[in-house]
Amino acid sequence: YSLRLWVWLGLWGPVSSPSWCPWYSRKIYMKITDLRIHSIAMADPPLRSSYGLHQPYALRNVVEVESEDGIIGIAETYGGERPREALENLRGKIVGADALRILGDLQTLTHGEGGGIERSQVNLVPGENPLDTSARTYAAIETACLDLVGQSVGKPVCDLIGGRVREKVSFSAYLFYKHGGGGGEGDDTREDEYGECLTPGSMVSQTRQMIEKYGFESIKLKAGVLDPEQEVETIRQLRQEFGKAYPLRIDPNSAWKLDTSLEIGRTLKEELSEGGYLEDPCAGLDDLCTLRRQLLAEGIDTPNASNVAVTSFAHLPENVNKDAVQVVLCDHHYWGGMRQVQHLGKICQVFGLGLSMHSNSHLGVSLMAMAHVAAATPHLTYDCDTHYPWQSGIDEIVEGGRIPITNGCVSIPEKPGLGITLDHDQLSRGRERYEKCPYRKRDDAAEMRKYVDPDWQRILPRW
Ligand code: GKR
Ligand code: MG
Numbered sequence: 001y002s003l004r005l006w007v008w009l010g011l012w013g014p015v016s017s018p019s020w021c022p023w024y025s026r027k028i029y030m031k032i033t034d035l036r037i038h039s040i041a042m043a044d045p046p047l048r049s050s051y052g053l054h055q056p057y058a059l060r061n062v063v064e065v066e067s068e069d070g071i072i073g074i075a076e077t078y079g080g081e082r083p084r085e086a087l088e089n090l091r092g093k094i095v096g097a098d099a100l101r102i103l104g105d106l107q108t109l110t111h112g113e114g115g116g117i118e119r120s121q122v123n124l125v126p127g128e129n130p131l132d133t134s135a136r137t138y139a140a141i142e143t144a145c146l147d148l149v150g151q152s153v154g155k156p157v158c159d160l161i162g163g164r165v166r167e168k169v170s171f172s173a174y175l176f177y178k179h180g181g182g183g184g185e186g187d188d189t190r191e192d193e194y195g196e197c198l199t200p201g202s203m204v205s206q207t208r209q210m211i212e213k214y215g216f217e218s219i220k221l222k223a224g225v226l227d228p229e230q231e232v233e234t235i236r237q238l239r240q241e242f243g244k245a246y247p248l249r250i251d252p253n254s255a256w257k258l259d260t261s262l263e264i265g266r267t268l269k270e271e272l273s274e275g276g277y278l279e280d281p282c283a284g285l286d287d288l289c290t291l292r293r294q295l296l297a298e299g300i301d302t303p304n305a306s307n308v309a310v311t312s313f314a315h316l317p318e319n320v321n322k323d324a325v326q327v328v329l330c331d332h333h334y335w336g337g338m339r340q341v342q343h344l345g346k347i348c349q350v351f352g353l354g355l356s357m358h359s360n361s362h363l364g365v366s367l368m369a370m371a372h373v374a375a376a377t378p379h380l381t382y383d384c385d386t387h388y389p390w391q392s393g394i395d396e397i398v399e400g401g402r403i404p405i406t407n408g409c410v411s412i413p414e415k416p417g418l419g420i421t422l423d424h425d426q427l428s429r430g431r432e433r434y435e436k437c438p439y440r441k442r443d444d445a446a447e448m449r450k451y452v453d454p455d456w457q458r459i460l461p462r463w
Contacts, residue, residue: 040430050224052444073148078127110336116312224252247275
């Protein structure tokens with residue numbers, strides 16, 4: 001009888017119920033048969049920073065890679081023509097390749113151009129730096145391929161890249177001074193959810209509103225917009241209103257001189273303590289190093305954080321030697337992808353640096369990718385940044401609408417890959433918006449001249 005049973009299993013098992021048959025191995029096809037790039041535009045409110053003013057639309061490129069099994073992996077990256085071209089240039093290598101092997105074949109792209117040592121973000125808006133083009137391009141391909149592979153093998157991306165160490169990823173409330181308006185133009189405008197905000201008092205209201213809606217437990221103020229006294233006053237009022245339980249960060253994107261940074265470091269030593277930081281107060285590792293030394297000598301331990309002076313692995317040795325930046329802001333979109341962010345996390349841990357996460361205007365595909373990489377990066381020591389509250393459901397391209405942020409956190413879905421799919425109707429609306437949009441790259445300075453001050457120049461340091 002037992003011989004007959006084994007014969008039966010051997011003959012019929014693979015046909016009738018392959019998963020429990022010991023001889024059965026399912027063939028998974030991960031050859032990429034198609035690459036699709038969708039250039040889209042989404043409404044973006046008139047947010048201010050030291051770069052200038054956000055345009056009424058932010059641009060994104062959405063990538064789809066399809067396997068011969070018909071499985072589609074997706075990614076979202078920087079928008080406009082140049083990022084699209086960089087992706088297009090790799091079409092010949094991507095189509096026909098295995099979704100996992102291609103990540104090894106292209107991995108030299110993760111370094112970026114020129115090894116990364118010259119790649120400062122002081123003068124260029126993110127996404128427009130030619131020195132990280134290939135790192136950004138690789139990141140988009142990697143995300144889409146990992147989504148495809150995850151779906152093919154039935155595992156979430158965060159588990160595929162090493163395993164999640166957290167089920168939920170926490171984000172901070174990302175506050176911006178802004179003009180009135182919710183983004184978009186003509187008959188395509190969005191509701192101005194937060195209203196104009198150009199004073200300390202209105203910033204407190206903006207924060208209250210954002211925290212009530214999303215439950216964030218830490219606060220980041222985008223500064224470098226008003227006179228430093230006004231921004232200091234804003235931080236003071238935020239501390240007064242929300243108390244020590246909400247760590248505070250301030251980020252003027254290099255708008256301050258070293259002396260101003262020192263002064264503000266002293267003035268805000270209480271407010272920025274206990275989980276806060278000074279993010280890119282001034283430009284360059286040398287000034288950040290002097291700032292750190294001077295503040296420490298005065299007994300002030302507020303760390304410097306950066307996504308402007310430290311943007312590549314090549315910056316790390318000098319940074320560690322100088323102790324200029326104590327908290328590095330990772331971002332898989334331009335650090336060369338998710339696994340490079342994990343490597344960065346390990347290096348930061350070894351050298352006693354903190355790790356936080358940078359963001360740029362984005363939709364739900366990026367948010368979910370950020371959540372997956374954050375979930376699988378053990379040494380992530382701060383809440384991540386996200387621009388997500390500034391975008392509207394009208395522009396969301398994820399099926400089912402906006403990704404929920406609850407108690408300040410995004411939960412990792414128990415679905416394979418990134419756990420989301422594209423809403424193709426919404427995607428084509430995004431493409432139509434892009435077609436109508438008169439610009440093809442982010443230019444906050446031009447927008448500033450158009451709407452605020454025709455003579456505006458980005459002067460650094462300004463104060
Ligand atoms: O959205 O205007 C903005 C920000 O200023 C952004 O461009 C920065 O890259 O969020 C970023 C930062 O932390 O510096
Ligand atoms: Mg920053």
